[in-house]
Amino acid sequence: MNHRVYINEIRVTNALLNSSGPYGDLDFFADGRAARFFHALTEASPEQSLKMLRRTVGNQTLQELRTFEGDVRRQVVWALEAIAIWRELFSGAAQLLLSLAEAENEDISNNATGVFADLFSLGQGAAAPTEASPAERFPVLENAVRSESTLRREIGFKAAERALQTHGVGRFIGSEYQGLRRLPNLWIPKTWGELYDAYRRVWRLLTERLPSLEDAEQARVVKIMTSACRGLLLNPHLFEMIVDTLRLIGTDFRSNRQHVVEALEVSIHYDGKAFEPQQRKVLESLRAELIDTDFHSMMERYVGMNPVLDYFDDAGQYVEGKHDSKISSLASTAKENLELLRAELPWLLTSQTANGFHFGRALAHVDTAYKLLPTLLEAQAHERNSNAFFLSGYFAHMFSHQLELWEETLDEIGEDDALSRHLIELTWRSGMTSRAANRILSLLDSQRLVPSDLQMFAYGGVIRRVPEPAFKGWIEHLLASDKTVDAVVAINLIHYYYALPTTLGLLPKDLTLRALTARALFENYQEPRRTNAEYDWVQVANLYLKQHPTDAVKIAERLIESFGQEGVLNSSYNSQTDEVLLSIAKREPIEVWRLVAKRLGPPIDSRAFRLGRWLRDGGITRLASAELWAWIDEDIEHRAWYAATFIPAVLTHSAEHPSLARELLIRYGDREDVRRNLHANFGTEFWSGPASAHYQAKRERVAATRAKESEPNVLRWLDEALDSIDFRIEQELIHEEREF
Numbered sequence: 184m185n186h187r188v189y190i191n192e193i194r195v196t197n198a199l200l201n202s203s204g205p206y207g208d209l210d211f212f213a214d215g216r217a218a219r220f221f222h223a224l225t226e227a228s229p230e231q232s233l234k235m236l237r238r239t240v241g242n243q244t245l246q247e248l249r250t251f252e253g254d255v256r257r258q259v260v261w262a263l264e265a266i267a268i269w270r271e272l273f274s275g276a277a278q279l280l281l282s283l284a285e286a287e288n289e290d291i292s293n294n295a296t297g298v299f300a301d302l303f304s305l306g307q308g309a310a311a312p313t314e315a316s317p318a319e320r321f322p323v324l325e326n327a328v329r330s331e332s333t334l335r336r337e338i339g340f341k342a343a344e345r346a347l348q349t350h351g352v353g354r355f356i357g358s359e360y361q362g363l364r365r366l367p368n369l370w371i372p373k374t375w376g377e378l379y380d381a382y383r384r385v386w387r388l389l390t391e392r393l394p395s396l397e398d399a400e401q402a403r404v405v406k407i408m409t410s411a412c413r414g415l416l417l418n419p420h421l422f423e424m425i426v427d428t429l430r431l432i433g434t435d436f437r438s439n440r441q442h443v444v445e446a447l448e449v450s451i452h453y454d455g456k457a458f459e460p461q462q463r464k465v466l467e468s469l470r471a472e473l474i475d476t477d478f479h480s481m482m483e484r485y486v487g488m489n490p491v492l493d494y495f496d497d498a499g500q501y502v503e504g505k506h507d508s509k510i511s512s513l514a515s516t517a518k519e520n521l522e523l524l525r526a527e528l529p530w531l532l533t534s535q536t537a538n539g540f541h542f543g544r545a546l547a548h549v550d551t552a553y554k555l556l557p558t559l560l561e562a563q564a565h566e567r568n569s570n571a572f573f574l575s576g577y578f579a580h581m582f583s584h585q586l587e588l589w590e591e592t593l594d595e596i597g598e599d600d601a602l603s604r605h606l607i608e609l610t611w612r613s614g615m616t617s618r619a620a621n622r623i624l625s626l627l628d629s630q631r632l633v634p635s636d637l638q639m640f641a642y643g644g645v646i647r648r649v650p651e652p653a654f655k656g657w658i659e660h661l662l663a664s665d666k667t668v669d670a671v672v673a674i675n676l677i678h679y680y681y682a683l684p685t686t687l688g689l690l691p692k693d694l695t696l697r698a699l700t701a702r703a704l705f706e707n708y709q710e711p712r713r714t715n716a717e718y719d720w721v722q723v724a725n726l727y728l729k730q731h732p733t734d735a736v737k738i739a740e741r742l743i744e745s746f747g748q749e750g751v752l753n754s755s756y757n758s759q760t761d762e763v764l765l766s767i768a769k770r771e772p773i774e775v776w777r778l779v780a781k782r783l784g785p786p787i788d789s790r791a792f793r794l795g796r797w798l799r800d801g802g803i804t805r806l807a808s809a810e811l812w813a814w815i816d817e818d819i820e821h822r823a824w825y826a827a828t829f830i831p832a833v834l835t836h837s838a839e840h841p842s843l844a845r846e847l848l849i850r851y852g853d854r855e856d857v858r859r860n861l862h863a864n865f866g867t868e869f870w871s872g873p874a875s876a877h878y879q880a881k882r883e884r885v886a887a888t889r890a891k892e893s894e895p896n897v898l899r900w901l902d903e904a905l906d907s908i909d910f911r912i913e914q915e916l917i918h919e920e921r922e923f
Contacts, residue, residue, distance in 0.1 A: 204604045218258035225262040228363035231640040233266050233275050240279055248286035253513045256289070264298045265358045268367045270314035277302055277323045284338045296338055303346040303380055310352055311369040317346075317381035323757040328388055332531055336400065344407045346385045349414030352831060379420045383423050390428050393436065405432055409446035416450050416466075423667020426465060433473045443482055444473055444488055452492045475795050478516060478523050485509045489537030510538060514545035518555065528562040532569035540612065553588065560592075564601035571605040575612030582614035590618055597626050607636045615645050620653035629658045634660045639641070641679045654680055655694060662697055670703040671716045678719040682726045690723070692731050699724055699738055705745035720761045728766065739767040743778045746797070747789030761797055770807035776806040780814050785821065799864070805883070808843060812850065823847075824856035832865035834888050834897065845897055852896025858903060865904060875915040882908045 225232040228664035240259060243251065251259075260283060267276035280302070283295035291297075301553065303324055313320070327339030359367050372378040389404050396404060412429065415421050447470045455463055474484045487507050496502050517524040531539060546555065555589050562672040563574055581589045593610065596602040603626065610619050626632045637657055640646040646654070654676075661673035677698055681690050699720065718807075730734055742764045745752075752760050769773040779798070794802075803811070815822045827846060835842045844861060853855045870877040882905065889901040 184361060208747065218255040222258040222262045225265055226364065228271055229266040229269055229361070231274055232262060235262045236263065236279055237275065237899060242281070242624045244287050248283060249288055251283075251286070252288050256283070256295075257366075259283070260298055261293075261358070265361060267302055268313050268359055268369075270319065273302075273313050273315035273320060273461070274323055277320070281323070281327055281335065281338060285334045296341065299346045300336060300341040303342040304348065304352055305346055306352040307378075308369055308371050313372070314370060316370055316377070317384070321384055324385070325388055328392060333400075337354060337403075340400075340403060340407060343385050343389055344411070347382065347407065347411035347415065349411070379418065380523055380803060382415060382418075382421055383424060386421075386428065390431070393432070398438065401436060402439055405436065405442050408432075409442040412446050413454065415451050417454060417720075419462075421458075422462055426469060430472075433469070433704060440473060440480070441488055444470065444484055445488060447473070448490065448492060452495075452497070455497075457894070478513070479527065479742055481509070482513060482527055486536055486538045486542045510542055511545050511548075515549050517546060518549045521558070524555070525558070525562075528559075529566065531573045532563055532566045534570055534572070536573055539573035540576035540579070543573045543578075544580045545576075547577040547580035553585065556592065560596075560602065563605065564599065571608040571612070575607070575609050578609050578613035586616075589614065590616070590914065593619065593622060597622055597631070604633050607632060607639055608674075611639045611643070611645055617646040617650045617653070620649045622651050624656040627657065634671050635666070635668045636663055637661065637676060641672075641675045646679050649680070658694055658698065662694075662701060665703055667703045670698070670701040673698045673701070674716065674719045674723055678723050682722045690727050692734070694733055695723065695727050695732075696737060699727060700741040705741060706748060717759050720752055723765045724760075725766075736771050739764055739771070739775050740778055740831055743775075743794065744780060744886060746782070746793040747791070761800075761802075763803055764797070767803060768802060768844045772805060772807040773810055776810045779806070780810075783825070787825075795829040799831060803830055803843060808846070810842075811843070812846075816850070819851065821855055823851040824860050827857045827860035828864060830861070830864070832861050834892075836891055848897045848900050849894050852900055858900050861900065862904065862907065873915070873919060875912055875919055878908050878912045878915060882912065
């Protein structure tokens with residue numbers, strides 16, 4: 184019987200999927216239901232499904248595939264994942280996935296790119312993505328890595344990265360279960376040698392490609408290989424090959440040497456005891472060869488790198504300044520040989536120096552008369568893409584030992600067009616004085632500095648050393664801008680200056696109010712979101728309301744006006760700013776209600792909708808109920824039912840906390856639209872566990888409320904609620920019986 188069912192299933196499926204069937208044209212996929220049905224048909228006949236996709240998807244141009252999107256695209260990708268499980272279908276399915284990946288338009292993990300890359304995992308048995316062996320899969324991977332298309336090569340690199348993974352290899356199960364078909368014989372290596380050969384094949388492919396790649400791609404491939412080599416080095420059958428490649432990269436592709444050095448040090452530090460003595464000796468020898476042979480190599484290692492392992496000894500204990508002596512020695516060498524230092528400056532003045540600040544201090548320490556200062560400033564001025572991290576270390580030493588020289592040099596930097604852009608960073612990293620704060624203020628006045636760069640002062644506690652008059656001047660410049668980023672920085676700095684636990688005193692009333700209500704914080708904007716902006720605003724607002732309570736309504740008005748807009752503070756549901764509005768409403772219930780009522784509609788736009796949610800989630804209980812009823816009575820026809828959508832559907836008889844819902848029903852419960860909307864409100868809820876148990880408990884609570892009730896309109900609503908709950912209980916019991 185099952186055999187006949189299977190044969191009939193295949194016949195029907197093939198008829199649907201052949202060129203004369205509905206799936207003969209890709210337009211049929213425009214219906215998401217058709218795409219989902221196709222995914223199901225794939226389980227019955229993956230061979231016919233692949234033929235159909237080759238006729239349709241396989242004949243699309245790259246641009247056409249980019250318009251192939253949404254659920255339709257997703258179903259096709261997942262169908263191809265299921266097809267690729269079968270050994271004889273792997274190559275065809277993988278090639279189609281590669282085409283879709285090249286035209287990627289989704290950013291989920293299991294998009295076409297992710298599914299294609301996962302096909303080359305060397306997981307075994309249940310963790311394997313296909314029946315096809317690595318040798319059978321390799322030609323597809325090789326074609327991608329050697330492709331003329333930059334996009335295809337990048338996808339190939341991702342697949343190679345997956346293939347070289349030695350830890351955490353696995354996959355989500357499911358695609359191997361396909362209707363009545365047999366389970367696939369997912370790949371298991373016949374010998375360990377087969378697995379080792381698979382790693383060798385991918386590693387050598389990437390090694391061979393290195394010389395022909397442009398710098399960015401070369402760096403990408405080196406990063407993939409060095410990230411994978413820790414696990415691969417532990418395999419004695421692969422050890423020699425990996426070491427040879429690391430040596431090749433370290434000597435022939437010097438711009439990527441740091442990746443090799445870090446990979447070697449990580450393996451030696453964490454896995455040293457797992458290697459044979461001779462293997463560890465080889466790794467340590469290669470490390471020394473790449474680091475200790477010349478000044479530049481040592482600079483790259485000890486000034487350019489700052490890996491986590493530098494903070495731990497061989498026993499895993501935390502240590503401070505593990506390489507201080509190395510950096511000091513390098514600084515002494517640089518001071519004595521100016522040409523060596525000049526050769527290093529082009530990269531020392533970039534972001535590539537993890538220990539640059541430390542080296543700058545060490546250099547100033549040996550350069551006691553600061554004779555190198557003109558050379559360093561000249562180089563900083565001529566490096567277009569430079570940053571001041573290294574130079575800041577030099578200035579930090581100067582701040583501690585030659586303060587007047589520090590001040591005079593920063594004065595000169597402030598007047599220099601090429602160097603002034605570094606003034607804020609140099610000041611923040613090296614020291615703060617009253618003169619320094621006013622210098623920054625003066626340059627803001629002359630528009631030689633960008634106000635948003637002041638953001639740097641929010642970190643490290645430096646902001647607390649800025650004199651208050653200068654600080655207020657900084658904030659004035661930020662608030663004079665109409666940019667969201669400047670308003671965010673203003674709030675951030677005010678928070679760190681005034682609102683930390685050890686407050687510096689009263690918030691300046693007018694300045695802080697202007698910052699809290701700055702329009703740029705609440706209106707639509709296109710800049711990247713700053714996740715801490717809302718938190719900073721709330722902290723400042725709460726302190727302001729405590730110190731200057733009379734201005735609470737002005738803050739409430741700005742919040743209410745901006746409800747429903749996509750601003751930096753108020754775009755998320757249950758924003759922290761809602762809590763601030765709740766506290767103001769408790770203090771000024773009548774004024775806040777009047778502000779809300781003006782904006783509740785009609786029309787019920789996005790602002791009115793968000794205000795309604797805020798009222799339902801607790802806002803209405805903080806406001807004056809007399810004002811609410813007066814508002815409804817002005818237009819019962821249009822406002823009574825509307826109020827039922829945002830008044831919490833909680834019926835109590837507490838004199839201390841009277842129920843607004845009960846009062847609403849007493850006043851307007853004879854209206855069907857009021858009762859209906861309050862029922863909808865009552866049914867908006869969350870729970871866990873069996874639905875029937877939830878509704879049974881809910882019924883008991885409603886019945887208990889009814890037993891205490893005497894008002895006719897309220898009783899009518901409660902009876903309707905009980906009838907509705909009884910129906911839900913019956914339906915849920917049937918559903919649960921069928922499901923379990």
